[in-house]
Amino acid sequence: MTEKPDPFTVPFGTIFCDWMTTARADDGPYVYGGVAEPFGDFSISPAAHVLHYGSAIFEGLKAHRQVDGSLAIFRLDSHVARMVASAERLRLPAIDGDVLYQMSIDAVEANSGEVPDPPGSLYIRPTLIGTEPDIGAAARPTRSALLYVVNCPVGDYFKGGVRPLTLLVETEIPRTVPQFGMVKCGGNYAMALAPTLDAMAGNEAIDQMLFATGGDITETGASNFFLADDERVVTRHLDESFLHGVTRSSVIELAASLGYEVEERSIDPEELVEWAERGEAFLSGTAAVLAPVGTILYEGKTLTVGDGQPGSNTMRLRQALVDIQIGAAPDPFGWRTPVKG
Ligand SMILES: Cc1ncc(COP(=O)(O)O)c(C=O)c1O
Structure with a gap:
């Protein structure tokens, strides 16, 4: 294993494990050799479809060192299913879920010596790009593609660990186009970049932008995004306009099992004013885990959520989630996939 910096001292996702898995499709199914190979650069044509027409999708999930020393991947099936769906939506060569499932396990097992102890984890990044060299294929899918899985040892996503975040509510500019919000494709992130940077310019306190296009809060x-109090958790109902987070669905199942009423519905940003006075807000995501929101900037107003500190329901749900991820609690929902290492 090559020497690497402590993941808690470098930005999330900037150091990579020694091994990766790759599979190529060339006008047919993906061919996977069944073994990990050294992490390294690829060679693709300058005319590759992805470089011109954005045929790129990815996933993000984690493997966690368990309290008994073993290793498990969190919600592998759900992430594989989402990637299969993303490939369909971008008309990339169809992924066989079983192949991606095995490629993810093989990569993690090859890199198992690099998994940091909790609260660190091993981030898993499956990626799929269109490689057909054809710059005339603007309105045609790529026939060849490269599917690969790389890993990063990671610490905290947000600088400073678990701390109350500051969100800026954006009611006009959408994150992406409505029918593509649920697709995990690079283009969505590219589209969101300029408006996010422009809106956040000059205010270093802002951690994330909360998209509420036309008065409809979806995600950052x-x-x-979630609201919570002692009785309920509230989050946006599913449609095509935003990413169907695997953590979101985990929080919903967990909250229901802990006796919370779960409301999946539209959330008007005006609600935040009242909610901030008496409730809690948090973000959910593979990288963010479950991150408390302390301040919301909305139409020139600064809303302090509760006392501005992490709320008790937020931290209870976070702990329940983390306990399942790291094997400190039973796994009633079947979310852990044990792997060797
Ligand atoms: C835009 C967006 N929304 C939501 C999420 C949360 O999804 P998940 O919980 O599956 O990581 C992510 C993270 O992947 C994201 O990039």
């Missing part, structure tokens, strides 16, 4: 640029 990298996580889903």
